[in-house]
Amino acid sequence: MADRLPQIYTWTGLFILTGAVLGMVHIPRQQDFYVLLAFYIPAFAAYIWLYRQAAEDHLLFYLAAAVIIRLLLLPAIPNLSDDIYRFIWDGRLINAGLNPFDHLPGYYLEEGHRVPGLTADLFARLNSPEYFTIYPPVAQAVFATASWLFPHSITGATLVIRAVLIAAEAGTLIFLPRVLQGWGMPPKRALLYAFNPLVIVEISGNLHFEGVMVLMFVAGLRWLQIGRINTAALAMAGAVAAKLVPLMFFPLFIRRLYAAGRWPVVFRFFGICGAALLVFFTPLLNGVFFRNIGQSLGLYFHQFEFNAGLYYIARWIGYQVAGYNQIAWIGPRLAILSAGFILLLAALERGKDWKSLPEIAMWSLLAYLACGTTIHPWYTIMLLFLSLFTRWRFPVVWTGLIMLTYIHYLNGAFKENYWVIGIEYGGVLVAILIEIFGRPRRALQR
Incomplete structure (x- = not known):
């Protein structure tokens, strides 16, 4: 028995x-x-x-x-x-x-x-x-x-x-x-x-294309791992062509590509990746493509608000100072802040092997999500994926807590519940602090 x-x-x-x-x-x-x-x-x-x-x-x-x-x-x-x-x-x-x-x-x-x-x-x-x-x-x-x-x-x-x-x-x-x-x-x-x-x-279930992005990214990691640079470049281009998010990780590739074969390998990787992206996007390119997609993407920094972290704190301060919602000013500056943080990480980190890439990419993505004005539940999928190659398990906690944000649609009338958002981000912060200062939960690290 x-x-x-x-x-x-x-x-x-x-x-x-x-x-x-x-x-x-x-x-x-x-x-x-x-x-x-x-x-x-x-x-x-x-x-x-x-x-x-x-x-x-x-x-x-x-x-x-x-x-x-x-x-x-x-x-x-x-x-x-x-x-x-x-x-x-x-x-x-x-x-x-x-x-x-x-x-x-x-x-x-x-x-x-x-x-x-x-x-x-x-x-x-x-x-x-x-x-x-x-x-x-x-x-x-x-x-x-x-x-x-x-x-x-x-x-x-x-x-x-x-x-x-x-x-x-x-x-x-x-x-x-x-x-x-x-x-x-x-x-x-x-x-x-x-x-x-x-x-x-x-x-x-809900058909979000993070699934294709993660597949292309993990395939790219595997091919980088075994030294197939050209194939990896094609896979990473596919990840970007599925969702634009992996673009933020490209600065982290430069030092590792250089260590693998100096500048010729760097130029070869990004050359292949750029050519593949051009092939992917060419059927959609015309005189209005960049203007119209840029307009929609810009809404994520100038108008859309959902389940944000630092932005809601900055917005509250803006209300106290100016008396109105300053998203058009705050959103782009938080985006610049997260971009600056990612570039700083890329400049300061000393990792030259591919094994160290997921962890630094995870912190880069966390900075992006922390500064975002719109954070839907499926945005945490890539964070969870990257964490699998690290000792960190707070993304597991976030995937549990972020589903609470569906309460904002309760009874068909959209209204954000800031107590729930506080519980969500507070829970994630506590999980990070426990992992930094507390005893590691080995059952989930194995």
């Missing part, structure tokens, strides 16, 4: 995690916070339990189970995010031979500009029709493929997008243990990503 207990506990944990994730994806809507929380708490508890008791020699079983959990989500329609409708809108535009960056969605409802499939009903489901799209070319290619395969079916197009993201997640779970093992780290740490309910729900 004693020999069977670990199996019983494992299957119980997997059953709880699977049931809770399926519940989160199928039952609560964005405004049903307490229903979502009722599923997320047992899911997160099962996640920690599964990781702590998982045996290294059964890693393949656990990784396969993580992929199966994601596959069970295939038929779902996202209920915690309405981004899918913009995905389909953009995809249908591309299939009509139009550039999704050219015009705002409302333009295509005007007489003389109508496009088959871009209906008033689909327009009504868009969450930001007054803004230009922000999705880079890899994402746009997936949208176009899904809409081409299912030109009249939202459900069918959603299934294609989800299949791509689940395949990307499966690829990540193939590369991740190999990178960990290559650096002498326990491959079991891959389970901190594989079973994380936020990762599963936000990528395979």
Whole structure:
């Protein structure tokens, strides 16, 4: 009986995690916070339990189970995010031979500009029709493929997008243990990503393209690890073409590339990466691309506010001093502050091996998130991924706490709960301080 207990506990944990994730994806809507929380708490508890008791020699079983959990989500329609409708809108535009960056969605409802499939009903489901799209070319290619395969079916197009993201997640779970093992780290740490309910729900459920970004980035790390510089450059370009976030890590590459082969290797890597990005972006480039995407990205520093950290403190001070919201002044300066911090880290850190890259990249990303005006739950996925190659586990805590931000949509009326934001950031800060000054939690560091 004693020999069977670990199996019983494992299957119980997997059953709880699977049931809770399926519940989160199928039952609560964005405004049903307490229903979502009722599923997320047992899911997160099962996640920690599964990781702590998982045996290294059964890693393949656990990784396969993580992929199966994601596959069970295939038929779902996202209920915690309405981004899918913009995905389909953009995809249908591309299939009509139009550039999704050219015009705002409302333009295509005007007489003389109508496009088959871009209906008033689909327009009504868009969450930001007054803004230009922000999705880079890899994402746009997936949208176009899904809409081409299912030109009249939202459900069918959603299934294609989800299949791509689940395949990307499966690829990540193939590369991740190999990178960990290559650096002498326990491959079991891959389970901190594989079973994380936020990762599963936000990528395979809500269809955020962090899944493709992480796949391309971990593949790039693996190829850097084994000295395949050219292939790594292509992978890193793919990561940027999926989500722009990895661009902030490129200054950290220079010293390591130089150590690998001096300036010729540096120029070769960035030359290949730049050429690949040009190929990725060329189908979308025209006279208005940079203006329109820049306008939308600028909103993240000048107008959008959600679950911010330092920005909300600065905004409160601004109200006391000037009596109004100074986001247009504060947002860009916090962005400059985070960029300056990242460049300073790149200049001062002395790491020359690729093994040290994820930790310095993690702190760079943390600075960016701390200074941001808009921090959605899925923004922490890359932070969690990078932390797997370090001793730090506060990103695990953040992925648990940041789901509390769905309370801002409670009952369908968006209103931020600053007590919850305080609990979230306070919890993360406490976790960091404990890791700095307290006894390390070895169960999660193994």
